Amino acid sequence: MEYQFSERVQNLKPSAIREIFKYAADPEVISLSAGNPSPEAFPVRELAEVSNDILTNRPIDALQYSVTEGYVPLRDFLRDYMKKTHHIGRDFDDVLITTGAQQVMDLTTKSLCNEGDVVLCEAPSFIGSLNTFRSFKVRLRGVRMEEDGMDLEALETALREEPAVKFIYTIPNFQNPTGITMSWEKRKAVYALAKKYGVMILEDNPYGDLRFSGEHIPAIKSLDEDGLVLYSGSFSKVIAPGLRVGYAVAPKAVMQKMVVCKQGEDVHTNIWSQMVCDGFLRRYDFDAHLARLRDIYREKSAYTMDLLDKHLAPYITYHPIDGGLFLWCTLPAGVDMPAFCKQAVLRKVCVVPGNAFLTDEAEPCQSFRINYSTPTDEQLAKGIQILGGLIREIVEK
Amino acid sequence: MEYQFSERVQNLKPSAIREIFKYAADPEVISLSAGNPSPEAFPVRELAEVSNDILTNRPIDALQYSVTEGYVPLRDFLRDYMKKTHHIGRDFDDVLITTGAQQVMDLTTKSLCNEGDVVLCEAPSFIGSLNTFRSFKVRLRGVRMEEDGMDLEALETALREEPAVKFIYTIPNFQNPTGITMSWEKRKAVYALAKKYGVMILEDNPYGDLRFSGEHIPAIKSLDEDGLVLYSGSFSKVIAPGLRVGYAVAPKAVMQKMVVCKQGEDVHTNIWSQMVCDGFLRRYDFDAHLARLRDIYREKSAYTMDLLDKHLAPYITYHPIDGGLFLWCTLPAGVDMPAFCKQAVLRKVCVVPGNAFLTDEAEPCQSFRINYSTPTDEQLAKGIQILGGLIREIVEK
Numbered sequence: 001m002e003y004q005f006s007e008r009v010q011n012l013k014p015s016a017i018r019e020i021f022k023y024a025a026d027p028e029v030i031s032l033s034a035g036n037p038s039p040e041a042f043p044v045r046e047l048a049e050v051s052n053d054i055l056t057n058r059p060i061d062a063l064q065y066s067v068t069e070g071y072v073p074l075r076d077f078l079r080d081y082m083k084k085t086h087h088i089g090r091d092f093d094d095v096l097i098t099t100g101a102q103q104v105m106d107l108t109t110k111s112l113c114n115e116g117d118v119v120l121c122e123a124p125s126f127i128g129s130l131n132t133f134r135s136f137k138v139r140l141r142g143v144r145m146e147e148d149g150m151d152l153e154a155l156e157t158a159l160r161e162e163p164a165v166k167f168i169y170t171i172p173n174f175q176n177p178t179g180i181t182m183s184w185e186k187r188k189a190v191y192a193l194a195k196k197y198g199v200m201i202l203e204d205n206p207y208g209d210l211r212f213s214g215e216h217i218p219a220i221k222s223l224d225e226d227g228l229v230l231y232s233g234s235f236s237k238v239i240a241p242g243l244r245v246g247y248a249v250a251p252k253a254v255m256q257k258m259v260v261c262k263q264g265e266d267v268h269t270n271i272w273s274q275m276v277c278d279g280f281l282r283r284y285d286f287d288a289h290l291a292r293l294r295d296i297y298r299e300k301s302a303y304t305m306d307l308l309d310k311h312l313a314p315y316i317t318y319h320p321i322d323g324g325l326f327l328w329c330t331l332p333a334g335v336d337m338p339a340f341c342k343q344a345v346l347r348k349v350c351v352v353p354g355n356a357f358l359t360d361e362a363e364p365c366q367s368f369r370i371n372y373s374t375p376t377d378e379q380l381a382k383g384i385q386i387l388g389g390l391i392r393e394i395v396e397k
Numbered sequence: 398m399e400y401q402f403s404e405r406v407q408n409l410k411p412s413a414i415r416e417i418f419k420y421a422a423d424p425e426v427i428s429l430s431a432g433n434p435s436p437e438a439f440p441v442r443e444l445a446e447v448s449n450d451i452l453t454n455r456p457i458d459a460l461q462y463s464v465t466e467g468y469v470p471l472r473d474f475l476r477d478y479m480k481k482t483h484h485i486g487r488d489f490d491d492v493l494i495t496t497g498a499q500q501v502m503d504l505t506t507k508s509l510c511n512e513g514d515v516v517l518c519e520a521p522s523f524i525g526s527l528n529t530f531r532s533f534k535v536r537l538r539g540v541r542m543e544e545d546g547m548d549l550e551a552l553e554t555a556l557r558e559e560p561a562v563k564f565i566y567t568i569p570n571f572q573n574p575t576g577i578t579m580s581w582e583k584r585k586a587v588y589a590l591a592k593k594y595g596v597m598i599l600e601d602n603p604y605g606d607l608r609f610s611g612e613h614i615p616a617i618k619s620l621d622e623d624g625l626v627l628y629s630g631s632f633s634k635v636i637a638p639g640l641r642v643g644y645a646v647a648p649k650a651v652m653q654k655m656v657v658c659k660q661g662e663d664v665h666t667n668i669w670s671q672m673v674c675d676g677f678l679r680r681y682d683f684d685a686h687l688a689r690l691r692d693i694y695r696e697k698s699a700y701t702m703d704l705l706d707k708h709l710a711p712y713i714t715y716h717p718i719d720g721g722l723f724l725w726c727t728l729p730a731g732v733d734m735p736a737f738c739k740q741a742v743l744r745k746v747c748v749v750p751g752n753a754f755l756t757d758e759a760e761p762c763q764s765f766r767i768n769y770s771t772p773t774d775e776q777l778a779k780g781i782q783i784l785g786g787l788i789r790e791i792v793e794k
Contacts (some may be wrong), residue, residue: 001595001648004563005626006511009654039457047460048452051444055445060436063444063637097662099496099641106662110532115512123543135507166401198398228398241458242668244496251398265503266496266531270667336551339502 003388008115008137023345030383032370033350035176035325038300041293041373042240050279054272062272068263070097071246071274077281078233078247087222088231094252099269101206101246103130103262108167108202108230108248111257113138118162120199121169122150122359124365126176128167129169129204138166140359147174147319149182152392156394167200167230168193172220173208174324177357177369181322187220194228200254205264206234209290212298227251235277237325238290243273243389297323297373304372304380311388313394327355330367335394337366343390349383398425405512405534418741427780429767430747432573432722435697438690438770440677442598447676451669459587459669466493467644468671474678475630475644484619485628491649493656496666496685498603498643500659502529505564505599505627505645508654510535515559517596517692518566519547521754523573526566526601535563537756542572544716549586556594564597565590569617570605571721573574574754574766578719584617591625597651603631609695615709624648627761632674634722635687640670694720694770701769708785712792725751729765732791734763740787746780755777 023029054062069075069114075095082088089095096103115137121130123142123384133140141158144151149172159165168190169377172182182190203220221231234246250258261269280286301321308318308327318329329351331337341353344371354367372380415417420426431610436764466472472492475736479492486492495501502525510516512534518527520539520621530537541548546569556562565587569579579587591598600617618628631643647655659665681756698718705715705724715726728734738750769777 001597003648003650004509005654006507006509008511008513012654012657034462038463039461042457042460044452044456047745048449048456051452052445052449055441055448059441059445060439063439063441063639065431065433065633065638071552099667102664103662110403111406112401112403114405117403128661130662131657135658135661200398226398236462241462242460244663244665244667251400253400257402257409260406260409260528263531264525264532265500265662266641267499268641270496270641270670272670273667320624380777385537396398 008135011137012131012135013067023110023350026348029345029348029350030375030379031350032375032383033352034371034374036371036374037237037241037325038296038373040159041296043284043289046117046280046284046365047240047276050276052284054275054279062275064271066268068259068268070095070269074274074278077278081281082233082249086219088219089249090225090227091253092227092251093249094255096248096250096255097269097274098246098248098262098264099266100236100241100244101204101232102128102132102230103265104248105129105202105204106244106265107258107261109133109136110140111254112166112200116164118163118165119167119169120155120158120162122171122175123359124177124354125169126171126204127356130357130359133169142359145178145180145182149180149186150190152186152193155190155192157160158192159199165197165199167202168323169202171204172218173205173217173325174210174321176207176324177326177352177354178328179319179321179324179326181217184217188223190230191220191223195226201203201229202232202233203229206237207324209238210293210297210325212294212301214322221249229384238293239277239280243270243277245269245273245277264277282321300377302374303377304384307380307384311384312391315391316387325371325373327370327372328367331391332395333366335366335391337368340390340394341368344387347390349386351387398672405532408534409528409532412670420747423745426742426745427772427776428747429769429772429780430749431768433768433771434634434638434722435693438693440681440686441758443677443681444637444673447673447680448669451672452665459672461668463668463681465656465665467492467666468668468675471671471675474514474675476675478678479630483616486646487622487624489624489648490646491652493645493647493659494666494671495645496642496663497633497638497641498601498629499525499529500662501629501643501645502526502599502601503662504655504658506530506673507536507658508690509563509597509652513561514598515562516564516566517552517555517559517562518756519568519572520756521574521751522566523601524753527754527756539756542575542577544577546577546583547587549583549590552587553590555591556596560683562594562596562597563664566599566601567617568601568603570602570614571607571718571723573604573721574723574751575725576716576718576721576723578614581614584614585620588617589627590621591594592623601629603634604721606635607690607694607722609691609698610781611719618646627651636674636677636703637689640667640674642670642674656709698769700774701781704777704781708781712788713784718782722768722770724767724769725764726755726767728788729792730763732763732788734765737787737791738765741784743785744787746783750782
């Protein structure tokens with residue numbers, strides 16, 4: 001049969017990153033290309049205890065159909081916790097549990113955007129979100145990143161030039177892929193611009209709790225007295241990603257539309273997972289758990305940055321990080337970045353070419369992303385040494 | 398803020414069924430309106446054993462990110478099992494694990510349909526699927542149901558008249574809401590028509606394993622030598638719905654597009670759930686488990702049909718069933734169906750008005766759907782007696 005696909009999937013080309021992942025499947029390859037939390041960060045014993053308790057004492061609740069909005073005790077917990085801890089959520093907001101934060105991106109776009117509408121996003125930005133936006137045939141316009149977040153002039157120019165902007169997409173903390181954190185001044189300015197131009201903000205914050213140094217900066221959503229910020233949170237990085245539990249704090253009017261869309265996608269999020277998250281949050285000390293994660297990531301990122309200093313300087317520069325899972329490395333002018341990444345793979349080290357994160361993959365880019373949380377220390381040492389050898393060969397040749 | 402939603406969600410109106418569910422939340426109301434499997438059908442002990450084993454011996458595998466296509470051993474099991482047991486799957490097919498079968502409907506529509514394309518569906522049909530189709534702004538055209546499935550003449554007329562049909566949607570076994578099973582002759586004819594007109598078939602089969610009487614009829618997918626049938630299966634009715642594990646057996650070319658769409662929706666299906674399903678299927682006797690479910694549903698449906706005969710005859714007729722979870726009851730001509738359902742709710746019995754399942758809810762309809770698997774025997778007895786009292790009052794007045 002001759003298949004006729006929808007226009008929206010015809011436009012979704014397999015990305016460069018997928019090509020890379022094929023190599024990463026080779027067990028001999030050191031993958032610095034993933035985005036997995038460190039396995040030692042999972043509270044395995046606690047989750048098993050909670051799960052065992054649920055399946056022993058309330059099995060039917062965990063196995064039967066449930067409601068689309070999410071498990072009520074977990075929604076209650078999050079409503080209180082986010083308000084108390086982060087000043088997130090007003091009377092006009094509510095909490096929706098989703099199948100991972102990825103689904104927040106999907107439901108937001110599905111609820112707000114017609115084909116041809118525009119989403120403004122940081123350039124570069126998280127490829128998973130960009131592809132979700134693309135799958136609804138919205139047009140992406142990238143806004144250049146500075147050391148402290150989006151270039152505000154470029155953002156306002158885009159808002160002025162594009163009449164069909166529906167929302168601004170930002171990862172304000174330890175951004176994927178750059179590791180950049182938006183300053184408090186810029187958060188206020190982005191909020192003011194969104195208000196001035198009548199567009200929404202989709203604030204994606206999977207890494208905010210993984211700050212291991214420097215000062216905490218409040219979320220843009222904490223400023224939201226106008227109901228224009230949709231906040232996306234996730235348990236993937238702070239409990240475990242396999243559970244696929246994320247959440248949105250969103251104005252109720254928007255959430256109602258997202259619920260209708262979610263009903264049609266997966267009816268509700270896995271209810272066992274939701275109960276396990278709820279049980280973990282209520283029975284154990286979540287703040288102590290987060291402190292333990294920060295210790296793990298502080299140590300591992302410092303180890304990695306030392307390796308980068310030792311093996312890649314002076315040729316490859318990187319942006320030091322205060323949190324999150326990624327380091328953004330930049331090659332000297334004149335070095336062919338895609339060729340470098342390909343050479344690295346042939347030497348059995350996998351990194352992600354930076355153009356994968358651009359709104360237009362064909363744009364020139366000198367950077368690549370490495371992840372330090374998934375590989376072992378031995379793999380990090382060996383992998384970064386190989387990258388160092390490669391860049392030296394290229395530059396000193 | 399003045400929210401501007403996408404056209405697709407503006408067109409999604411809250412359905413009659415949602416209105417009904419508000420009443421059903423009242424603990425005093427007897428709900429015959431759900432679609433939940435019977436809690437006694439869940440293999441609780443076995444699932445707890447498998448889960449405990451996984452979280453003890455392979456916790457990281459169950460908690461870490463996984464691949465979009467699904468857990469490889471579960472895909473392998475299903476590929477073999479469906480081929481051996483149901484003659485489903487050819488070399489051009491593959492298996493995709495989804496977050497419930499609802500996601501199969503979503504990914505199929507997203508991959509195949511542009512806005513304005515047409516989906517042909519049974520009239521009436523499952524409201525959840527119809528709403529998924531609607532959420533992509535496809536146009537639905539209903540095909541009248543006969544005692545043995547779709548009216549073939551009406552189906553061919555629709556195929557001839559509508560140039561933009563992308564697929565035919567059918568629930569061939571114990572259809573939701575009518576309980577009707579499509580005959581083998583009609584399955585062959587529907588396949589031939591799809592082939593003749595070059596459209597696909599989305600065969601949704603959540604209830605096929607719940608046949609408690611009569612002869613098994615092979616799936617339409619078992620005929621598929623041309624790669625035009627997309628088969629949707631689910632563990633919701635045969636293991637547990639809270640796990641949210643469904644699957645598609647689809648031509649590889651279509652599945653590749655569905656995988657790209659799924660990546661943007663939820664990255665992958667809850668991996669613990671997938672491992673639990675896999676462990677249950679491999680460690681226990683699945684066929685014996687299905688036989689036990691059939692015993693439960695045979696007994697409970699017979700009990701319910703006896704009650705219907707006793708209390709609703711001669712005024713309300715129903716279609717006797719050989720499987721599935723639903724009974725389709727029809728009121729005498731002249732009785733106002735929506736008013737009847739509203740009166741029933743005021744007497745604290747909840748059923749689903751049949752027009753909720755039509756492509757156009759405004760069309761006249763004399764039927765309502767009841768579910769017998771969720772309520773207790775006592776609730777069934779009391780609820781059906783109340784319905785009988787109500788119809789008698791209306792007709793004999």
